[in-house]
Amino acid sequence: MSGKILVIGANGQIGTELVRALRQINGVSNVIAADIHNPAQPHTAGPFEHVNVMQDTELHYIFEKYHPTQVYLLAAMLSATGEQFPKKAWDLNMQGLIHVLDYAAAYKTPKVFWPSSIAAFGPNSPRDNTPQYCIMDPNTVYGFSKLAGERWCEYYFNKYGVDVRSLRYPGLIGWRSAPGGGTTDYAVNIFHEALQNGKYESFLSADTALPMMYMDDAINATLQLMDAPADKIKIRSSYNLAGISFTPAQLATEIKKHIPGFEISYSQNDPRQLIADSWPRSIDDSYAQNDWGWKLQYDLPAMVDDMLINLKK
Numbered sequence: 031m032s033g034k035i036l037v038i039g040a041n042g043q044i045g046t047e048l049v050r051a052l053r054q055i056n057g058v059s060n061v062i063a064a065d066i067h068n069p070a071q072p073h074t075a076g077p078f079e080h081v082n083v084m085q086d087t088e089l090h091y092i093f094e095k096y097h098p099t100q101v102y103l104l105a106a107m108l109s110a111t112g113e114q115f116p117k118k119a120w121d122l123n124m125q126g127l128i129h130v131l132d133y134a135a136a137y138k139t140p141k142v143f144w145p146s147s148i149a150a151f152g153p154n155s156p157r158d159n160t161p162q163y164c165i166m167d168p169n170t171v172y173g174f175s176k177l178a179g180e181r182w183c184e185y186y187f188n189k190y191g192v193d194v195r196s197l198r199y200p201g202l203i204g205w206r207s208a209p210g211g212g213t214t215d216y217a218v219n220i221f222h223e224a225l226q227n228g229k230y231e232s233f234l235s236a237d238t239a240l241p242m243m244y245m246d247d248a249i250n251a252t253l254q255l256m257d258a259p260a261d262k263i264k265i266r267s268s269y270n271l272a273g274i275s276f277t278p279a280q281l282a283t284e285i286k287k288h289i290p291g292f293e294i295s296y297s298q299n300d301p302r303q304l305i306a307d308s309w310p311r312s313i314d315d316s317y318a319q320n321d322w323g324w325k326l327q328y329d330l331p332a333m334v335d336d337m338l339i340n341l342k343k
């Protein structure tokens with residue numbers, strides 16, 4: 031069997047949407063969803079393989095069975111959960127990546143995608159309009175696993191010729207899938223609570239600005255990066271991706287335009303605040319724009335509008 035696209039971590043926040051988009055473009059049978067858990071939702075119906083990225087033999091089986099032409103590795107532990115299980119987060123985030131890069135090199139997989147994050151920056155990185163190249167001193171396990179992962183990607187490209195491509199995703203917001211264990215999760219939870227209860231207690235303070243992105247833009251950026259000719263991909267660590275920067279207060283104001291009675295309150299001393307305070311407030315993604323033509327579509331009002339329309343359905 032050949033010509034298949036393999037998505038590992040297919041049941042997660044990004045995987046759910048990416049599998050759907052890839053199946054629309056390439057046909058359901060050509061996209062293999064793989065995850066450690068069985069698919070929960072009917073829209074993920076299609077070929078599925080159980081895989082634990084920590085198990086070398088399971089990955090070997092799947093590479094041997096499909097000889098995939100593209101692999102998307104999305105299985106990871108996010109920032110907040112990672113702080114609860116630091117060693118587990120490091121093991122999963124690093125070993126999973128290195129196993130996949132090794133098999134991609136051995137099987138000459140034409141293209142690999144791996145997500146990095148704004149979490150790869152740290153408290154001494156410039157916080158506004160954070161450039162592609164600057165001091166990076168992440169202080170969460172998730173963050174430094176992303177930074178180390180970026181170095182591994184570049185290394186496998188230079189040393190073994192693996193065509194691996196990566197984006198530093200901002201916090202992602204979508205209505206089809208739920209995030210889990212991240213610091214930016216508030217920006218998804220707020221919509222559900224606004225519609226169900228008319229109020230939300232944010233675990234981040236009113237003025238905590240973070241780079242965020244609507245899922246449609248994130249999926250488009252991913253597909254566009256993977257479609258770009260290899261010589262356009264000048265950065266083999268990971269590209270900054272800016273999205274839209276806003277605070278919980280600004281998001282609440284936008285939601286109130288649709289749900290006038292909506293009320294937001296703010297909890298104190300949540301550990302995720304410290305994580306958010308070490309991350310950029312906004313990002314410069316001019317390299318992505320110049321190298322492979324990236325362009326954002328959704329601003330804050332458009333994102334809120336689309337989220338609420340779809341969640342109400």
Ligand code: AKB
Binds near residue numbers: 108146149199211
């Ligand atoms: C998280 O909050 O951990 C993630 C991320 C920004 O990478 N959403």
